[in-house]
Amino acid sequence: xxxxxxxxxxxxxxxxxxxxxxxxxxxxxxxxxxxxxxxxxxxxxxxxxxxxxxxxxxxxxxxxxxxxxxxxxxxxxxxxxxxxxxxxxxxxxxxxxxxxxxxxxxxxxxxxxxxxxxxxxxxxxxxxxxxxxxxxxxxxxxxxxxxxxxxxxxxxxxxxxxxxxxxxxxxxxxxxxxxxxxx
Amino acid sequence: xxxxxxxxxxxxxxxxxxxxxxxxxxxxxxxxxxxxxxxxxxxxxxxxxxxxxxxxxxxxxxxxxxxxxxxxxxxxxxxxxxxxxxxxxxxxxxxxxxxxxxxxxxxxxxxxxxxxxxxxxxxxxxxxxxxxxxxxxxxxxxxxxxxxxxxxxxxxxxxxxxxxxxxxxxxxxxxxxxxxxxxxxxxxxxxxxxxxxxxxxxxxxxxxxxxxxxxxxxxxxxxxxxxxxxxxxxxxxxxxxxxxxxxxxxxxxxxxxxxxxxxxxxxxxxxxxxxxxxxxxxxxxxxxxxxxxxxxxxxxxxxxxxxxxxxxxxxxxxxxxxxxxxxxxxxxxxxxxxxxxxxxxxxxxxxxxxxxxxxxxxxxxxxxxxxxxxxxxxxxxxxxxxxx
Numbered sequence: 001x002x003x004x005x006x007x008x009x010x011x012x013x014x015x016x017x018x019x020x021x022x023x024x025x026x027x028x029x030x031x032x033x034x035x036x037x038x039x040x041x042x043x044x045x046x047x048x049x050x051x052x053x054x055x056x057x058x059x060x061x062x063x064x065x066x067x068x069x070x071x072x073x074x075x076x077x078x079x080x081x082x083x084x085x086x087x088x089x090x091x092x093x094x095x096x097x098x099x100x101x102x103x104x105x106x107x108x109x110x111x112x113x114x115x116x117x118x119x120x121x122x123x124x125x126x127x128x129x130x131x132x133x134x135x136x137x138x139x140x141x142x143x144x145x146x147x148x149x150x151x152x153x154x155x156x157x158x159x160x161x162x163x164x165x166x167x168x169x170x171x172x173x174x175x176x177x178x179x180x181x182x183x
Numbered sequence: 184x185x186x187x188x189x190x191x192x193x194x195x196x197x198x199x200x201x202x203x204x205x206x207x208x209x210x211x212x213x214x215x216x217x218x219x220x221x222x223x224x225x226x227x228x229x230x231x232x233x234x235x236x237x238x239x240x241x242x243x244x245x246x247x248x249x250x251x252x253x254x255x256x257x258x259x260x261x262x263x264x265x266x267x268x269x270x271x272x273x274x275x276x277x278x279x280x281x282x283x284x285x286x287x288x289x290x291x292x293x294x295x296x297x298x299x300x301x302x303x304x305x306x307x308x309x310x311x312x313x314x315x316x317x318x319x320x321x322x323x324x325x326x327x328x329x330x331x332x333x334x335x336x337x338x339x340x341x342x343x344x345x346x347x348x349x350x351x352x353x354x355x356x357x358x359x360x361x362x363x364x365x366x367x368x369x370x371x372x373x374x375x376x377x378x379x380x381x382x383x384x385x386x387x388x389x390x391x392x393x394x395x396x397x398x399x400x401x402x403x404x405x406x407x408x409x410x411x412x413x414x415x416x417x418x419x420x421x422x423x424x425x426x427x428x429x430x431x432x433x434x435x436x437x438x439x440x441x442x443x444x445x446x447x448x449x450x451x452x453x454x455x456x457x458x459x460x461x462x463x464x465x466x467x468x469x470x471x472x473x474x475x476x477x478x479x480x481x482x483x484x485x486x487x488x489x490x491x492x493x494x495x496x497x498x499x500x501x502x503x504x505x506x507x508x509x510x511x512x513x514x515x516x517x518x519x520x521x522x523x524x525x526x527x528x529x530x531x532x533x534x535x536x537x538x539x540x541x542x543x544x545x546x547x548x549x550x551x552x553x554x555x556x557x558x559x560x561x562x563x564x565x566x567x568x569x570x571x
Contacts (some may be wrong), residue, residue, distance in 0.1 A: 093447065101444045178270065 012135035012183050013039075013155040013167050016143070017174035021047050023152035026052040027173040033156060034169060038158035042136065042151040061122050068118025069111045076110030077103060138182045155179060185408040186552060191402070192547035199540020202533045209530045218277035223509050225532035226367055227391070228542040229267045230384065230505070233391025235260030236323055237385070243326075243349035243401050248566035249420035253396050254557055258330055259550040260395065261323040266545040268316045270538055274367075278305050283463045284373045286320050288540070293507060294374055303370055311366055322326050322352045334558045342560075360385055365403050368513055375454050377443070385437045389428035390474075397421050397498040399550075401491045408556050413568055415489040422488030425498070429482070432508075433475040438557045462525030466511050474504040506535050 019026045032123060043049050084090075085097045095102075098110055123131070134157045135171050136153055145151050152175075170178045177179055210217035242250030278285045283296075284303040289463075290296040296303070324347055324398040361381025365548035369380050377383075400418065403409050444449045457468055478497050487493045510531065515523035557563060 101441050104441070 001010060009103075010183065011163070012138075012181040013153045013161070014163075015139055015151055015172060015181050016170045016178050017134065017141060017144075018150040018152070018175055019152055021037045021050075025049045025053045025176070027152050027175070030173060031152065031169075035160050036154050036158050038079055038155040038161075040153055040155070042142070042145040042153070044146055044148060044150075056078040061119070061126060064122035064170060065115050066129055068122075069115035070117075072111040072114025073107055075114065076107035079110075080106055135181050135183050139179045141177075141179065149176075184403065184408070187403060187406055188422055188547050192551075193542050193547070195540045195543035196541070199537055199542075199544060202537035202540060204498065205298055206530055206537050207532065210323050213528075213530075214277075214547060215280050216530055217534075218274065218280045218535035219513070220528060220530035222274060222277070222281060223506070223513050223531070223537040225267070225270055226364075226509050226550065227506050228270070228514075228538045229533055230265055230509075231391040231502075231542070232260050232263045232521060233319065233356070233360060234388030234390070235395070236319065236326075237353065237388065238356075238392050239326060239430065240349035240352045240356065243345045244353070246562060248425065248562075248569035249417060249422075251560060251562055251566035252409075252417050253421070254330070254560075255553055255555050256396050256399055256550065257392070258323075258327050259324065259551070260392065260546055261319075262327055262549045263542060263545045264316060264320045264323055267541065268320070270417075270541065271312065271316070275309060278308065280307075281562050282370055282373070285551070297375060298479070303494065308366055311362060315363045318355050318359050322355065323350070326352075329466050330557060333560065334554065339520055341546050356467045357381070357385070362386070362419040368509070372454070372515055374450060376450065377437055377454070379439045379442075383432070384441060386428060386432035387505060388509055390425065390432055393421060393425040393428055394498040394501040394505070396495055397425060398502070401498075403494040404491065408554075412556055415491075416495060416569060419485065419488045421557065422482055425501070426479070426482040428499070429475060431479050433479075436470075454514070458511065459524070461515070461523060462513075466507060466525065470504065470508055470511055473500070474508055478504075 014029065018027060024041055024043060027045060028039070028050060031039055032053065034143075037055070039054065041047075041054060044052065081098060084103075090096050091097075092099075111141045115132060136151075141149070142151060152170075152173075154170065160166075167178055206217060206221065235257040238250070239254065239261055242254065242257075270476075274281070282303075284299065285305050285308075288299055301307075328346065329341040329345050330349075333345075361384075364381050364384040368384075369377070371374065380476050397418070398410065400413055400421065404413060440455065443455055446452075457463065480503055481487050481493070481497055487497065513527070
């Protein structure tokens with residue numbers, strides 16, 4: 001196993017390359033068991049188990065979507081009440097101005113709209129996107145992450161990170177190779 | 184595992200037989216009430232079997248780990264149609280008591296009922312019922328037969344055969360459920376009509392079947408082979424499906440309400456007018472909260488769906504709400520014309536226990552006949568892997 005060394009200044013992290021998704025998931029699990037927290041995995045397609053293996057929680061996005069949905073519901077109902085009762089009170093077939101059965105479909109639509117917007121914008125925001133530069137692209141072979149290779153990167157900001165020991169640890173995971181990620 | 188199933192079967196049988204004896208006594212005192220309560224109970228439990236049949240066929244068409252691990256439960260439930268046919272027999276003697284369209288003097292005096300008489304008459308009603316049971320028994324028979332032969336012989340040609348049967352089978356399911364729900368429940372009020380009625384039942388049957396499957400999975404979950412086969416991830420998938428069916432049911436129910444309310448036509452609107460007064464409004468609110476809002480909020484979180492005890496509670500509660508929903512749909516319509524107050528009778532609870540106990544006994548009996556996991560299904564390994 002050879003280690004590709006970059007320039008000797010501080011680095012972003014260390015990256016291990018794997019052949020298949022199950023090796024990546026197993027590696028992520030072991031890295032977490034070893035105590036590493038600041039790490040990320042890269043794969044050509046979504047792997048469901050990876051989220052749990054990395055120990056990441058998506059609670060924040062779920063909460064944002066829920067808030068978006070509730071806000072949409074409230075906004076939709078308010079708009080309808082304002083339009084039908086305050087701004088343009090019209091008698092439709094003798095029904096009350098505030099007729100909740102008729103209010104439900106549009107309020108449902110605004111709930112979905114706001115929840116979907118919260119999901120997309122929240123995802124972008126929490127991921128820090130758009131991001132014009134990211135150090136992982138400094139590793140040449142990382143281009144394969146969009147084809148058929150799977151990468152696990154332990155970042156140097158992790159308290160356990162140590163240039164030598166982390167390399168030794170990553171090599172126990174039997175990767176194809178380990179590379180330093182320059183800033 | 185077998186001892187556990189036998190124990191459950193015995194308990195179900197005792198509860199069912201006991202309640203049936205009570206209902207039999209009730210039938211002497213108040214036959215009209217007996218038939219009404221019994222009809223609702225029958226439609227509920229026959230619906231559990233129908234929902235299982237439909238989900239089984241749906242899974243044959245779509246595949247997926249969730250359906251493979253519960254396949255044998257669904258098959259056992261859909262093999263109960265010979266028994267539900269027996270359970271239907273008392274209703275044959277109740278048509279006069281249940282349906283005003285079976286009284287010639289009433290039909291003669293009513294133009295609308297005279298027009299509907301070629302469809303709504305006792306002979307054709309019973310002939311249609313015979314046809315429904317023939318279709319359901321036929322579908323369940325071949326699904327189970329080929330699934331068993333696949334166990335013995337290997338995947339082909341049964342995997343393809345099951346799919347070829349399931350596509351048209353789902354279509355047949357759609358037609359028979361639509362017509363049987365019109366015959367058995369909607370025609371209690373022969374002046375009313377709603378085109379979404381059958382679909383309302385299909386959504387409900389999906390809820391019933393998944394609630395039953397989740398209950399059984401949790402109750403038998405600490406015994407092999409289900410213990411190692413069905414993990415919290417499979418339970419999570421089943422919870423998601425239950426969640427989806429609750430929303431489907433709510434969507435259909437609200438659609439019917441919104442359209443009826445908007446149109447405000449004299450043939451349709453009495454359906455809801457009768458059900459929003461005289462105590463029925465409480466049943467309506469209970470349905471909204473218990474059949475939608477509460478389970479929706481509970482099943483929204485991943486934690487509930489993976490928590491065995493909690494999801495069992497939701498499933499059992501939903502089975503009860505299915506009873507309330509069918510009670511609501513049957514409504515006050517049987518008690519003659521005009522609004523009638525809500526009148527709960529003890530048989531409204533005893534009959535579902537009677538039919539349910541006997542049905543569950545039949546279900547457990549069928550469940551015992553086959554291994555709980557299919558042996559030669561090409562997707563089984565992947566389905567079990569999904570849970571790990």
